[in-house]
Amino acid sequence: MSTLLDIQDLRLSFKGLRGITDVLHGISLSIAAGERVALVGESGSGKSVIARIVLGLLQETRSARVSGKVGFDGAEINTMRPRDRAKLRGTEMSMIFQDPTSSLNPTFTIGNQFAEVMRRRDPKLSRAACDARAIEMLTEVSIPNPDRILENYPFQLSGGMNQRVMIAMALVNHPKLLLADEPGTALDVSVQAQTLRLMHDLVEKHGTAVLFISHNLGVVREFADRVYVIYRGNIVEEGPTASVFHNPGHAYTRALMDAVPRITGAGLPEVPEVSDAFLAPMVRHDRGAA
Amino acid sequence: MSSVLRILLRRLGISVIVLIGVSMLIFAIARVIPGDPARIALGPNASAEQVANLRAEMHLDESIFAQYGYFVSDVLRGDLGQSLYTNRPVTTDIVQFLPATLELVIFAGILMVGLGLPLGILAARHRGRWPDHVIRVLTLLTVSAPSFVWAVILMLLFAFYLPLFPVAGRLGDSFDIATVTGFLTIDTLIAGNFSAFLDALSHLVLPSVALSLSGIGQAARLTRANMIETYDKPYIEMAQAFGFFPSRIAKRYAFKPSMIPSLTIIGLDFAAMLGNAFLVEAVFAWPGLSRYGVAVILRKDLNAIMGTVLIIALTFLVVNILVDLLIAFLNPRIRHSTRASS
Numbered sequence: 001m002s003t004l005l006d007i008q009d010l011r012l013s014f015k016g017l018r019g020i021t022d023v024l025h026g027i028s029l030s031i032a033a034g035e036r037v038a039l040v041g042e043s044g045s046g047k048s049v050i051a052r053i054v055l056g057l058l059q060e061t062r063s064a065r066v067s068g069k070v071g072f073d074g075a076e077i078n079t080m081r082p083r084d085r086a087k088l089r090g091t092e093m094s095m096i097f098q099d100p101t102s103s104l105n106p107t108f109t110i111g112n113q114f115a116e117v118m119r120r121r122d123p124k125l126s127r128a129a130c131d132a133r134a135i136e137m138l139t140e141v142s143i144p145n146p147d148r149i150l151e152n153y154p155f156q157l158s159g160g161m162n163q164r165v166m167i168a169m170a171l172v173n174h175p176k177l178l179l180a181d182e183p184g185t186a187l188d189v190s191v192q193a194q195t196l197r198l199m200h201d202l203v204e205k206h207g208t209a210v211l212f213i214s215h216n217l218g219v220v221r222e223f224a225d226r227v228y229v230i231y232r233g234n235i236v237e238e239g240p241t242a243s244v245f246h247n248p249g250h251a252y253t254r255a256l257m258d259a260v261p262r263i264t265g266a267g268l269p270e271v272p273e274v275s276d277a278f279l280a281p282m283v284r285h286d287r288g289a290a
Numbered sequence: 291m292s293s294v295l296r297i298l299l300r301r302l303g304i305s306v307i308v309l310i311g312v313s314m315l316i317f318a319i320a321r322v323i324p325g326d327p328a329r330i331a332l333g334p335n336a337s338a339e340q341v342a343n344l345r346a347e348m349h350l351d352e353s354i355f356a357q358y359g360y361f362v363s364d365v366l367r368g369d370l371g372q373s374l375y376t377n378r379p380v381t382t383d384i385v386q387f388l389p390a391t392l393e394l395v396i397f398a399g400i401l402m403v404g405l406g407l408p409l410g411i412l413a414a415r416h417r418g419r420w421p422d423h424v425i426r427v428l429t430l431l432t433v434s435a436p437s438f439v440w441a442v443i444l445m446l447l448f449a450f451y452l453p454l455f456p457v458a459g460r461l462g463d464s465f466d467i468a469t470v471t472g473f474l475t476i477d478t479l480i481a482g483n484f485s486a487f488l489d490a491l492s493h494l495v496l497p498s499v500a501l502s503l504s505g506i507g508q509a510a511r512l513t514r515a516n517m518i519e520t521y522d523k524p525y526i527e528m529a530q531a532f533g534f535f536p537s538r539i540a541k542r543y544a545f546k547p548s549m550i551p552s553l554t555i556i557g558l559d560f561a562a563m564l565g566n567a568f569l570v571e572a573v574f575a576w577p578g579l580s581r582y583g584v585a586v587i588l589r590k591d592l593n594a595i596m597g598t599v600l601i602i603a604l605t606f607l608v609v610n611i612l613v614d615l616l617i618a619f620l621n622p623r624i625r626h627s628t629r630a631s632s
């Protein structure tokens with residue numbers, strides 16, 4: 001298997017009012033094509049900044065100093081021109097976020113946003129072609145009546161529904177790498193479990209590599225092939241998911257495992273893929289805040 | 291669309307109530323201020339009998355409630371009464387003077403939106419860097435003085451010391467333009483007189499800039515603040531993660547959502563220019579409704595006062611309704627709400 005993402009000795013510091021803060025102290029992490037890798041660590045340990053570096057966003061932040069190597073698909077992200085980095089985003093790599101509803105643009109319809117994303121790959125794509133492809137993709141994430149969803153605004157859909165929309169949007173351009181930063185943590189546990197299983201099946205089918213970021217070891221257990229444990233900007237443990245679970249080497253990993261809430265400690269709760277709750281999630285919020 | 295219609299109907303209902311309230315209030319105040327309107331109108335040489343006749347004709351000896359009743363029944367027939375100052379129907383006066391004020395205010399509004407919003411966007415996109423600093427200092431300057439102060443400053447600078455623009459009025463004396471709309475920039479074009487059009491435009495520059503300067507500053511600062519707040523929203527990060535160009539993110543992801551909270555205040559600022567126009571018109575001898583309003587108040591010309599106030603209140607309300615509709619258009623949450631809200 002070829003290596004898709006190859007991070008070597010990645011260091012990051014921020015220049016602030018009170019001097020320089022080191023955030024990453026030489027991270028090495030790699031993901032093979034089609035591999036699902038989890039990055040687990042407590043809040044503030046440096047998980048999200050790694051994702052932002054892979055996307056090439058932090059390199060463009062003035063206060064951030066990034067050094068080390070970030071190889072992606074044969075190219076070197078850190079030394080790339082900003083516009084070449086931007087070309088990779090949304091096409092070769094994409095990202096899904098913690099809170100699906102607030103991560104979608106509130107003033108455009110789902111169909112509109114799909115079209116925007118698809119035109120990153122092919123700017124000349126007609127709206128009809130975009131819609132057809134979006135409907136295909138929404139069907140893949142088991143959304144009923146996808147043609148109607150295209151005309152909805154994010155606030156008209158439930159959080160679980162928006163999560164599926166976001167997954168579909170992130171995969172519509174067939175990226176090689178999907179970055180998932182605590183996806184669905186804002187949703188309730190059963191909805192989160194459903195969508196994660198869905199995401200799992202989908203990336204497997206498409207052969208998409210995933211960097212799955214979480215602070216919850218239990219959530220990643222069924223999802224990832226391999227796990228990296230990060231603690232204060234250092235990788236403290238790495239290995240196949242099963243062996244890290246059965247034989248945690250580092251004290252911090254054991255502490256993380258003890259901290260896993262019981263409901264997910266034994267893996268994700270069993271929720272049938274198509275339940276009543278799933279078929280009727282199109283909550284219409286009829287009133288604005290006013 | 292039905293929700294937009296509902297907003298419209300509700301706003302129209304509120305507007306009617308506001309108009310009734312304003313008319314009652316001004317009606318009462320105008321009659322409380324000292325001075326006998328009939329005596330003022332007829333002058334010191336009129337006989338007591340003439341004054342008494344005019345008072346009777348104006349129902350001034352009846353109770354204030356009866357007077358308001360006459361007023362309402364006249365207004366419903368589209369009759370605002372005679373002005374004792376111009377000796378013409380008040381409606382005729384308004385038709386003559388209102389377009390000059392509207393032209394000035396609309397021009398100032400175009401400047402406010404056309405300059406204020408882009409400056410705000412520019413500052414927000416380059417926040418913390420020099421374009422932001424320059425724009426913030428300049429806009430702080432413009433909002434820190436009221437429009438009549440700017441009127442005097444601009445007049446001194448660009449009409450006296452540096453005579454680039456005319457000092458006063460709407461049009462040079464040498465032009466004779468037939469009135470069609472009352473908007474000179476439009477009427478001159480209708481007349482096909484391009485040099486008159488340019489002259490009218492040059493007369494508009496200083497008053498409309500003076501009137502709009504603080505509005506430009508307000509709009510820019512507000513747009514900047516709301517846009518910077520929007521830049522922290524997760525959907526901006528999502529847009530960045532999808533590799534959209536910064537200019538596209540600014541326009542579609544940061545500007546549009548941030549306009550929704552800004553618009554209400556910008557709309558109010560625009561309506562407030564109607565009031566500020568009073569002083570700016572005074573400085574530039576602009577023959578608009580404001581000058582008329584001041585003149586009729588000093589003469590206690592009751593009908594003309596009522597007419598002027600009502601038409602300004604009406605304009606204010608129309609602007610507010612337009613802003614509300616624009617917000618509904620921009621905000622899908624309002625447009626797509628299906629149930630009546632309380």
Ligand SMILES: Nc1ncnc2c1ncn2[C@@H]1O[C@H](COP(=O)(O)OP(=O)(O)OP(=O)(O)O)[C@@H](O)[C@H]1O
Nearest residue numbers: 014023041042043044045046047048049050063215
């Ligand atoms: N733009 C920035 N400027 C300064 N410091 C930053 C910036 N972004 C992140 N940091 C710091 O870097 C550290 C790592 O942040 P990061 O967001 O990666 O944490 P995380 O592991 O994702 O945590 P969480 O689970 O809470 O999301 C934190 O201490 C944070 O304060």
Ligand SMILES: [Mg+2]
Nearest residue numbers: 047048049181
């Ligand atoms: Mg994070």
